[in-house]
Amino acid sequence: MNPLELAAAHNRWSDRPVAEKLLLFGGLLVAALLVPPPVGHAAILAVCCVCGLVLARVPARVYLPALLAPAVFLALGVGPLVWDLVGGRLVVDPTGVDAAWRAVSRAIAATAATVTLACTTPAADLLAAGRRAGLPAPLAHVVDTTYRLVGILVGTTRTLRQAHDLRLGHRTARAAITSVGTQFATVFVLALSRARAIDDAMALRAERGETAVLAPARPVSAARLVVITVVVGAVVAVGMAA
Incomplete structure (x- = not known):
């Protein structure tokens, strides 16, 4: 097993119902697509880091590299948005800079939600939940x-x-x-x-x-569902109000 699989199988949230984690991180992923940057995306990143590092106790040596690795692809991808070729010279496009930082902010927030789900949920549990849901x-x-x-x-x-x-x-x-x-x-x-x-x-x-x-089906907790809904709703509210 690779370090990511080991972290997913041995963290404090590994035995939590998949439905709860899908509601939390799926809701944060949708929020990353809806709320404008940067406050809302910073709130999503903060919630994901707290859930992964503090609550689930995923090892930082696994979680942080998995979170930072996509930054390489983001850096390569925003180049055509920031730079423009005018008269044979590369110049910075002001409108491209605005579009680039918005895209990077949104991508980082969405990546944080996806990576935290992957670090806290074994693949077997996700597949079993998918089969029960009709996959x-x-x-x-x-x-x-x-x-x-x-x-x-x-x-x-x-x-x-x-x-x-x-x-x-x-x-x-x-x-x-x-x-x-x-x-x-x-x-x-x-x-x-x-x-x-x-x-x-x-x-x-x-x-x-x-x-x-x-992978056994674990019953969800109504109290945790309420907390998850409140957290996602608060993140959306903070992002929209900023």
Whole structure:
């Protein structure tokens, strides 16, 4: 199991009903799309951090990197919004800057809600809740198989990286480029073979298109539902009033 899976399975909220966590973090995700920046998005980020680090006790060494990793994609994505090509020169577009920081603020708030849900809820619980809610069995099978494949590929990539480091594959810039290209090629080949192996293993475990997970349905608490509704409503109210 990777650190994210371990954190999801061993935090203080891992045994809470999935419906409660979906209501909380799903509500915050919708709020991130509705409320204007920056106050509302800052409130969403604060609530998610308190839930993940303080209440659920997710390890900070797992939670914070998972929260900060999408910042790389955000930094790359806002470039075309901020910069414009005029007369062969790159210039800053004032309207683009406004659009960029709004998009980044909204994306960070939405990412915080999604990451906190992932860090507090095991994938098996989410799949079981989806099946009880009417998620088609073939779709649940695809999701489960893809999730397992991604986990295996991440572990394989980490092992390849360590092997290349031990062989001094990154001692120079040219060697690093060659090493990274070799790793990508190896992971691509392994992805095909391991995807086939995982599909065969899942077929032996259950009928094709069926995913059997041992995740009991836990009753929700009316008191916690009220608290969650109040928290989400307060975040929306603060965001709209700012």
